[in-house]
Amino acid sequence: MRTIVPVIIAFLSGMVMILAFFFDPEKSILGELEQNVLSWVTIVGGFTLLLGVVSIFRVNLIAVKRRHDGWGYKLVTLISILAMAIPAIIPSKLSPLFGTGTDSIYDWLFNYLDAPMMATMFAMLAFYISSAAFRAFRARNTEATLLLIAATLVMLWRVPMGEIALAYIHPDLPQAINTYIMGGINMAVQRGIIIGAALGAAAMSLRILLGIERTYLGK
Amino acid sequence: MSWVEIVQIWLVAFVTLSLFSFLYKDNPFYRLVEHIFAGLSAGYYVGLIYHSVILQTMIDPMFRNGEWWLIFPGILGALMFSRFSKNYGWISRISLAFVMGNTAGIFLLSELHGKVLPQVGATMRSLNPQHQADGWTGVLLSLLIVVGVVSTLIYFYFSKEHKGVLGGVAKVGIWFIMISFGAHFGYTVMARISLLIGRVQFLIFDFGNSIKELFG
Structure with missing residues (x-):
């Protein structure tokens, strides 16, 4: 019962989408059903994401209540979740500070804290990726040598100064990298994958x- | 520069420098900002989902257009929260099965119809001389693509041991894959470097100017 019912539901909801594909969406009831099912999935999917946030909140709350190691930091996480979520949920009719519009608390926190932190986190990867490259880029065999050459050429090609340096070797080299490495070999492998x-x-x-x-x- | 702008810039500079401090070693400033980041990112999704999904897709159509049946996906969504119960956790499987089945139905066709067939078609069509406007460059490029696609697919075919002809083609495949991964790596490095330049520019110009404004 606890397994068979979900399996039947999965089969039926999937079959609606498959059958709807073969019918005209404007002339068949299946087309209309497909649109309804899609909005249903969006709603359930939204709740699923909320479940994730609630789960993070719950785990951190338990850690704070039981005074686990680093509970102070977890308290900061809880406060941050609430600081971002509560003003966003309150209707903007009450004040322009609420909701998700421009000049709202939600917008301010996103622009002046969340977005810069996200950019910095990704920028930090530049150091780690360079350190990984230093260890991995050794021309030990044919495969590693190809990786090294391709990465070096693309990195040079992506910056104006490198492009000038490549053109100094041969005027057609930057264009050849674009055509044969990016538009040829890279595209072929991406297609295969x-x-x-x-x-x-x-x-x-x-x-x-x-x-x-x-x-x-x-299961 | 107003006081509000200075406070905003200093706040952004504080979180940026705190995160960068991890490059030296783990420290309380990094941990503090890391937890703020985790919390704000989670909170950001609450606002996003509440407005774009719960209000726009469910509540508004229900009350404005009388689409009362949207209460059912709402109930299905609410059932997901039964996962927190030891005794009733199995109920969430119903909602999960609905999403999984639906996604599987969409994927089954979209992956074949939207990805496999167009990609195979584009590869085959490139061999047709009528589609070649670039002369021998186009022909060479088409051959390169066909050899690359076939050898990559064969490299990832593990149902037969890579020996003989299959092994040879798989070897060519790994060469293609290595060049592609190298190119991707180069691209990723440059994208990250560009983000790093953005942060450094902020620290030098925006934050630097605010220091000048305050002290100099």
Whole structure:
């Protein structure tokens, strides 16, 4: 019962989407059903994301209540969640500080704290990625040498000074990198990976619909 | 520069420098800002989902257009929270199965119809001389793409041991893959460097000017 009912629901909701694909969305009831089901999934998906936030809140709250190691930092996380979420939920009719519009607390916190922190976090990866490159980029064999050459050429090609240096070696070199490495070899490999991954995703979808794959149910 | 602007710039500079301090070693400033970041990011999603999903997709159509049946996905969504209960946690499987089944149905067709067929089609079409406007460069590029796609797919084909012809083609595949990964790595490094330049520019110009304004 606890497994069969969800498997049947998964099969039926998936079949609606598959069958709807073969019918005209404006002339068949299936098309209308497809649109409704899509908005249903958006709503349930939204609640799922909220579940994640509630889970983070719960875990941190328990840690603060039980005075676990670093509970002070977890308290900061809780305060930050509330500081961002509560003003966003309160209707903007009451004050322009509420809601998610321009000049709201939510907007201010995003622009002056969240966005700079996000940019800094990603910028920090420049150091770690360079350190990883220093260790990984050794021309030990053919494959590593190809990786090293391609990365060096692309890094040079991406900056104006490097592009001038490459053109100094041969005037057509920057264009050749664009055509043959990015638009040729790179595109071919990306296509191969996309085709392989898409076939894998389609096979996995079929397994879910047929109830063979049940790991999402905790089985 | 107004006081409000100075406070905003100093706040951004504080979080930026606190995060960068981790490059030296873990410290209380980094941990404080890291937890603020985690909390704000989670809170950001609450605001986003509340407005774009719960209000716009569910509450507004229900009360303004009389689409009362939208209460059902709301109930399904609420059932997800049963995961926190030891005894009733299994109820959330119903909502999860609905989302998984639906996503699987969409993926089954979109992956084949929207990705596999167009990608295979584009690869095959490039071999047609009628599609070549660039002369021999175009022909060479098409051959490169076809060899690259086939050898990459064969490298990822593990149902047969990579020996003989299959092994040779897989070897070519790994060369293609290495060049592509190198190119991707180069691109990623430059994107991160560009973000780093942005942060350094902020510290030098915006933060630097605010210091001048205050003290000099």
